[in-house]
Amino acid sequence: MNNFLKEIWVYAEQHYGKIDKVVYELLNKSRKLANKLNMPLVTILLGHKIRKKAKQLIIRGADKVYVLDDVICNDFKDDVYANILLKLIKSKKPELLLFGSTLIGKSIAPRIAANIEAGIISNCVAFKLNYSSKTNFEKISFITTNKYEGKKEITTVTISKNKLKIVVVKPDTLIDRVLQNRTGNIIDIKLKDNEIVSKIKSLNIKIKQQTEMSSNIIVSGGRGLGNEKGFILIKQLAKAIGGTIGASKPPVDLKWISNNFLIGKHNIVSPKVYIACGISGQMKHMEGVNINNDTIIIAINKDPHCKIMEIATYAIVGDLYKIIPEIIKEIMFRRTNKINNVYKK
Ligand SMILES: Cc1cc2nc3c(=O)[nH]c(=O)nc-3n(C[C@H](O)[C@H](O)[C@H](O)COP(=O)(O)OP(=O)(O)OC[C@H]3O[C@@H](n4cnc5c(N)ncnc54)[C@H](O)[C@@H]3O)c2cc1C
Numbered sequence: 001m002n003n004f005l006k007e008i009w010v011y012a013e014q015h016y017g018k019i020d021k022v023v024y025e026l027l028n029k030s031r032k033l034a035n036k037l038n039m040p041l042v043t044i045l046l047g048h049k050i051r052k053k054a055k056q057l058i059i060r061g062a063d064k065v066y067v068l069d070d071v072i073c074n075d076f077k078d079d080v081y082a083n084i085l086l087k088l089i090k091s092k093k094p095e096l097l098l099f100g101s102t103l104i105g106k107s108i109a110p111r112i113a114a115n116i117e118a119g120i121i122s123n124c125v126a127f128k129l130n131y132s133s134k135t136n137f138e139k140i141s142f143i144t145t146n147k148y149e150g151k152k153e154i155t156t157v158t159i160s161k162n163k164l165k166i167v168v169v170k171p172d173t174l175i176d177r178v179l180q181n182r183t184g185n186i187i188d189i190k191l192k193d194n195e196i197v198s199k200i201k202s203l204n205i206k207i208k209q210q211t212e213m214s215s216n217i218i219v220s221g222g223r224g225l226g227n228e229k230g231f232i233l234i235k236q237l238a239k240a241i242g243g244t245i246g247a248s249k250p251p252v253d254l255k256w257i258s259n260n261f262l263i264g265k266h267n268i269v270s271p272k273v274y275i276a277c278g279i280s281g282q283m284k285h286m287e288g289v290n291i292n293n294d295t296i297i298i299a300i301n302k303d304p305h306c307k308i309m310e311i312a313t314y315a316i317v318g319d320l321y322k323i324i325p326e327i328i329k330e331i332m333f334r335r336t337n338k339i340n341n342v343y344k345k
Contacts, residue, residue, distance in 0.1 A: 008034050009094040011085070012045040012057055012065070013104050015076075019053055022100030024060050024176040026169060030098055031061035031179075033129060039095065040064055044088065046081055048074035051186070058184035060177065068189040072196060076104060080198045082111040087196075088189070089116065089164060096129070101170040101268065109168050119159030120166040123265075127167055171270045171290065217243030218271040220263060221251055222285075224278020224301065224320060228256035233324050234277060240331045243273070248285045263288035272296065277320045281308025300324065 008030050013020040027043070034041035040063040045054055047069065054065040066088060072080055085108065089097070097112075099105035101123060113120035121127065159165050219241070221234040231245070238245045246269060247261045263269055263285060270290040275298040279285060291297065291311070299312035300320045309315045316323055333339075 007040050007042045007064075007092065007094045008037075009097045010041070010043045010062070011097065011099045011105065011108070012043040012053075013100055013102060014045065014047050014050055014053065017047065017050055017053065019056060020100060020102060020104075021176065022102060022105075022169075022171045023057070025171065026098045026100060027057065027061040028177050029169070030096075034061075034063070037129070042066065042094070044085065046073045046084055048072075051188070054186045058186075059179060059182050061179060061182070062184055064185045064187060066187050066189055068191070070191060072191065072198075077198045078107045078111060080196055082108045082115075083196050084189075084191070085112055086115055094164065097164060097166045099166065099168045101168045103267070105168055106266075109166050112164075113166050116164060118164035118166050119157070120168070121157055122168045123170060124167050125170045127169070170268050215244040215269075216272045217241055217275070218246045218263075218269055218273070219243050219275045219277065220246035220248065220279055221257070221277050222248040222279030223250035223254075224280075225251060225256070226278075228254075230278070230320075231257050233321070236328055237275070237277075237324050240328045243271075243275070248279045248282075273298065275300065276308050276312075277301075277324065279308060280306040281311065286311070 010023065010026045010030055012023045014023075023043070027041070030041055033039075041061055042064045043054075043057045043062040043066070045051075045057065045065055045067045047053075048071050049069065051067050051069040054067050057065050068084060073084070081104075089112065097109075097118075099109045106122070109120060109122070112118060217238070219234050219238040221231055225231065225234070228251070231247075231251070234245050237243075245257075245261055246263045247257045249262060249264060251257050252259050252262045265284065265287040268288050268290055272294065273296045274289050274291075277300045279299070280301070280303070281299070286308075289295075289297075296313045297308070297311055298314045298316065299306075299308040300316045300318070300323050301308060302317065302319055303309075304315070304317045309317075
């Protein structure tokens with residue numbers, strides 16, 4: 001086997017100690033690849049007070065976990081995280097590095113690729129490593145499948161063997177498979193004093209944007225809200241059902257809500273329940289919602305013929321300002337009276 005082809009790496013994204021669910025998807029996918037190519041599957045875990053999480057990665061398929069548990073990694077900073085990863089990559093020379101296509105993954109991966117001239121494939125939902133013993137890894141092809149205008153698109157990219165291959169994979173349907181009786185190595189990385197210094201200054205504001213957008217239930221508001229106050233209602237509904245909020249582009253463009261909540265091609269979410277309020281369901285918006293057979297789409301819209309009604313599991317036709325308060329009222333009533341059965345009141 002070629003000397004360069006050493007390890008498959010998965011970046012273990014975490015938020016204040018909680019591993020992002022996309023990491024488990026990546027481990028599930030890459031475990032099969034690692035078995036096929038007989039390569040160790042390695043995860044890189046950077047954070048503060050996160051060492052105990054390393055075991056979670058091993059029971060989900062990793063053979064080895066490099067852990068940097070350091071206060072410098074407490075808050076996510078692009079330059080710090082990218083520089084630590086670069087240091088590791090330069091010394092260990094992995095073959096393949098996988099990131100989730102999250103805000104963090106999309107922020108670090110290009111920095112690394114640009115620094116070491118790695119090959120990078122973004123927005124990938126599936127990939128295949130074309131291994132040929134004849135060519136002795138002279139060329140490796142990836143097949144990426146992108147959703148565009150509802151169609152699947154296959155692209156083959158060729159990256160020469162002496163370059164690191166980075167694949168940024170869109171969050172998909174979570175397959176969180178715990179493998180029995182797995183053991184692996186946890187290897188601690190230590191930094192020397194002042195080895196990594198950030199140019200970014202932190203403001204003392206807690207931003208929950210990343211975990212917010214990876215919720216199982218997302219309540220999204222669109223132009224149909226009419227004004228920024230509409231998001232108060234959206235937040236109330238999200239709170240009542242234990243979900244988080246999202247938005248289509250018009251409310252972001254109109255500055256009713258921060259860009260962090262925009263859902264679209266470049267910010268994809270995979271909720272189990274997606275509630276679209278005053279959103280017509282244009283392609284550019286729906287590209288941002290990963291829909292599989294189990295996804296429940298609830299559309300609240302006064303236009304029964306708008307696009308989102310064609311794909312909605314439940315379509316509620318009417319004025320959102322009348323419908324949403326009724327839903328919240330009903331939830332609160334049922335919660336207070338401990339009613340689970342929908343037929344009883
Ligand atoms: C290059 C490019 C990139 C884009 N990227 C994105 C992207 O990433 N994400 C994105 O979301 N969009 C994106 N867009 C915009 C996209 O094409 C659509 O214009 C946008 O998604 C529409 O948003 P909307 O559904 O909120 O608004 P509209 O299409 O205007 O729909 C508003 C809906 O609200 C309903 N409504 C109005 N009042 C009420 C009420 N009181 N109660 C109930 N329903 C009501 C209406 O019936 C209507 O269906 C992009 C466009 C371009 C050109």
